[in-house]
Amino acid sequence: MTPARVRTPAGAESKTRPILPGWGSATAGLRLVRLYVASRRLRVALGALVACSLVLRAALERHWIPSSGPLTQQLPVLLEAGTASVIAVTTHSPFGEPERATGRWLSYLRFGTAGALTGIAVGLLSAGAAAAHLPGGTLDVVRNVAGMTGIGLISATVIGGGLSWIGPMAYLVLSEDAILNSWRTPWIWPTTPSQDAGAAFFAALVFVAGIAIITGRGARQRAAE
Amino acid sequence: MTSLTLPLRSKSQPVRPTRRVRLLRLELRHSTMIWLLALLGALFYFDAFHKAAGYPPFWLVRSSVILHELVPDVSLFAAGVAAWTGSREGRRQTVDLVNIAARPRWATALASFAATTIWTLVAFLGCVAVLYGFTATQASSGGPPWWPVAAGAAVLCAFCALGFAAGMLVPGRFTAPLAALVTFLVLIVAFRVVLKESHPTFALLSPMNSVPHGDAGVFFHYFPDLYMVQIMFFAGIAVAVLGGLGLALASGSRIAWRTAAVVTALGLAAACTGFGLAGTARVEVNGVVIPAVHDAASDRPIAYTAVCQQGAIPVCVHPAFRAYLPDLVAALNPLIHEFGGLPGAPVRVEQVSSSTVAELSVALSSTEIETLVGTSANLTGNPPVLHLALTQMPSQPEPLSSQPLAIEQDAFVDAFIGPAGGTLGDPAQAAIEAALLDNAGSLPGAAAKAANRFAALAPSVQRAWLLTHLPALRSGHIALAQIP
Numbered sequence: 001m002t003p004a005r006v007r008t009p010a011g012a013e014s015k016t017r018p019i020l021p022g023w024g025s026a027t028a029g030l031r032l033v034r035l036y037v038a039s040r041r042l043r044v045a046l047g048a049l050v051a052c053s054l055v056l057r058a059a060l061e062r063h064w065i066p067s068s069g070p071l072t073q074q075l076p077v078l079l080e081a082g083t084a085s086v087i088a089v090t091t092h093s094p095f096g097e098p099e100r101a102t103g104r105w106l107s108y109l110r111f112g113t114a115g116a117l118t119g120i121a122v123g124l125l126s127a128g129a130a131a132a133h134l135p136g137g138t139l140d141v142v143r144n145v146a147g148m149t150g151i152g153l154i155s156a157t158v159i160g161g162g163l164s165w166i167g168p169m170a171y172l173v174l175s176e177d178a179i180l181n182s183w184r185t186p187w188i189w190p191t192t193p194s195q196d197a198g199a200a201f202f203a204a205l206v207f208v209a210g211i212a213i214i215t216g217r218g219a220r221q222r223a224a225e
Numbered sequence: 226m227t228s229l230t231l232p233l234r235s236k237s238q239p240v241r242p243t244r245r246v247r248l249l250r251l252e253l254r255h256s257t258m259i260w261l262l263a264l265l266g267a268l269f270y271f272d273a274f275h276k277a278a279g280y281p282p283f284w285l286v287r288s289s290v291i292l293h294e295l296v297p298d299v300s301l302f303a304a305g306v307a308a309w310t311g312s313r314e315g316r317r318q319t320v321d322l323v324n325i326a327a328r329p330r331w332a333t334a335l336a337s338f339a340a341t342t343i344w345t346l347v348a349f350l351g352c353v354a355v356l357y358g359f360t361a362t363q364a365s366s367g368g369p370p371w372w373p374v375a376a377g378a379a380v381l382c383a384f385c386a387l388g389f390a391a392g393m394l395v396p397g398r399f400t401a402p403l404a405a406l407v408t409f410l411v412l413i414v415a416f417r418v419v420l421k422e423s424h425p426t427f428a429l430l431s432p433m434n435s436v437p438h439g440d441a442g443v444f445f446h447y448f449p450d451l452y453m454v455q456i457m458f459f460a461g462i463a464v465a466v467l468g469g470l471g472l473a474l475a476s477g478s479r480i481a482w483r484t485a486a487v488v489t490a491l492g493l494a495a496a497c498t499g500f501g502l503a504g505t506a507r508v509e510v511n512g513v514v515i516p517a518v519h520d521a522a523s524d525r526p527i528a529y530t531a532v533c534q535q536g537a538i539p540v541c542v543h544p545a546f547r548a549y550l551p552d553l554v555a556a557l558n559p560l561i562h563e564f565g566g567l568p569g570a571p572v573r574v575e576q577v578s579s580s581t582v583a584e585l586s587v588a589l590s591s592t593e594i595e596t597l598v599g600t601s602a603n604l605t606g607n608p609p610v611l612h613l614a615l616t617q618m619p620s621q622p623e624p625l626s627s628q629p630l631a632i633e634q635d636a637f638v639d640a641f642i643g644p645a646g647g648t649l650g651d652p653a654q655a656a657i658e659a660a661l662l663d664n665a666g667s668l669p670g671a672a673a674k675a676a677n678r679f680a681a682l683a684p685s686v687q688r689a690w691l692l693t694h695l696p697a698l699r700s701g702h703i704a705l706a707q708i709p
Contacts (some may be wrong), residue, residue, distance in 0.1 A: 044397065046401055078409055085402035086399060169406075170268065173301065
């Protein structure tokens with residue numbers, strides 16, 4: 001919630017806010033989470049993740065995804081990068097320094113939000129592919145979404161939350177090129193089968209690094225944003 | 226006491242061009258796109274340039290990466306950054322401040338859009354300059370085709386305009402990534418539609434629509450028909466979207482509103498005309514023909530004097546293939562010696578356009594990539610002359626030990642022994658062809674080797690391997706070397 005949206009009804013007398021419950025109470029915790037969710041526009045993010053899942057469903061039903069060959073991964077990877085971009089953009093804070101200075105629970109909220117959204121994205125994409133043949137299966141979705149989310153979270157700490165979508169999108173372009181040219185490297189995990197331990201390790205490593213950095217530091221605050 | 230007469234409406238002050246330039250300069254200096262130039266350059270190097278460098282040094286073949294690789298990559302970021310720029314006032318909640326400023330909001334919005342588009346085009350044209358400069362050092366004939374460059378620029382302007390409009394109308398933090406995502410999605414889905422449809426028309430408007438065959442633009446002029454229609458369609462979209470923004474943003478000024486309406490109408494007319502013309506497209510072997518804009522003169526073949534080298538018999542190629550001639554002679558000589566003295570043996574080998582080889586032209590379609598790249602030959606005339614089409618050449622002549630021209634050897638034997646054009650002969654023909662190729666030192670393909678390896682395994686081992694690897698095999702994740 002931004003200061004500009006705080007409105008007082010015309011003619012209303014200003015009131016003193018009641019004393020808030022202590023930090024330890026469940027009501028305060030819930031209120032904090034609710035405000036954090038509102039400030040990060042998580043409802044819109046969930047809508048975007050649902051939209052990605054619906055597009056995947058439509059792609060599978062309309063046979064835009066070939067059943068075999070190198071192009072099978074092209075569209076799923078695009079949607080996985082899209083979900084990762086959305087998750088990364090939620091890290092942008094409209095409050096900046098005041099929130100950093102006063103938010104005791106900020107690290108936990110960042111960690112919880114990024115982790116929960118990644119889980120929800122995986123769940124929604126898997127649900128979108130339910131009862132249809134998704135090349136690579138759910139394991140591919142878990143690995144790709146987690147890895148690209150890690151890239152997005154690292155981007156957020158480097159270039160800011162608002163533009164953090166650039167990281168997953170740049171990785172998407174590299175991945176699409178690798179898919180079309182049948183390159184195989186664990187660093188470009190969408191090109192490898194889901195059983196590939198090396199690719200899974202690198203994706204997990206990037207995800208853990210992204211979560212750790214965003215939990216500790218938060219997204220970079222740029223004056224231009 | 227004196228009274229002063231004042232007009233009800235003050236005279237509008239014309240905006241001096243220097244102020245407009247200053248506004249544009251400010252936007253150019255603060256554009257987010259500047260920070261992406263290095264990233265775009267790196268992606269161009271790893272994607273489009275890398276792919277083009279693997280193609281033979283023919284202008285049209287190498288320029289195909291502009292619309293197939295470069296434009297989609299740049300479009301994605303251009304649309305995203307344009308949406309980010311367009312949503313600036315909305316995100317900062319300064320729309321009211323901008324609305325009451327002296328300059329109309331449409332004018333300031335156009336300056337922001339122009340800055341993003343200019344940087345996008347700078348990145349795009351810089352990449353094209355590198356690509357064409359590199360090709361100029363290797364190509365021996367022809368010149369750079371500019372129609373794909375113009376079409377690419379029009380596509381980028383359209384995606385910038387769409388992204389910018391999305392940002393202005395739906396400002397928010399998610400607009401930019403979703404604009405980028407939708408841009409790439411549209412391009413890929415349109416590409417899928419082109420590949421799936423046997424007679425695509427409207428989907429051809431997508432920049433990712435076809436891959437030219439390996440000798441395109443060498444024997445025949447390339448057809449600019451589709452590029453013209455793409456420019457008309459995408460430039461029309463860009464103009465219509467910007468005009469539509471003017472309609473949405475113009476407040477108070479009747480002149481501004483009328484101007485926006487006229488611009489929108491012109492843009493829509495151009496886009497609809499382009500769309501309609503694409504519906505009349507006809508895919509032919511030398512490119513896409515659109516009757517309304519087609520120039521019949523471009524159907525005529527390009528005159529040339531063949532370059533020949535005397536091996537066992539004369540082998541002649543187009544001057545553009547001069548560099549490959551020694552390799553071709555060396556690859557064909559063992560076969561020519563084997564066939565020498567046999568009835569119907571060729572007395573000369575001549576290169577022909579892939580589009581004039583009957584067997585290949587039947588299968589050729591600019592939308593079927595797998596059949597576009599191939600080699601075919603036929604044996605005609607008395608005395609017999611082998612007409613050989615070379616379409617799958619390496620980027621540079623390679624050592625013969627690497628077997629770069631094994632496909633040409635296959636085509637030669639196919640034409641002499643069995644059905645030409647890569648079609649399967651009967652088992653006896655196939656056996657004799659394999660033996661002759663083996664005599665000539667032509668190694669079987671890597672896939673054939675892998676197939677033999679796998680066939681030699683016990684059925685239980687084959688089944689066990691399939692049980693483990695079938696999903697990966699189906700999704701294209703198994704390399705030849707991984708086959709046991």
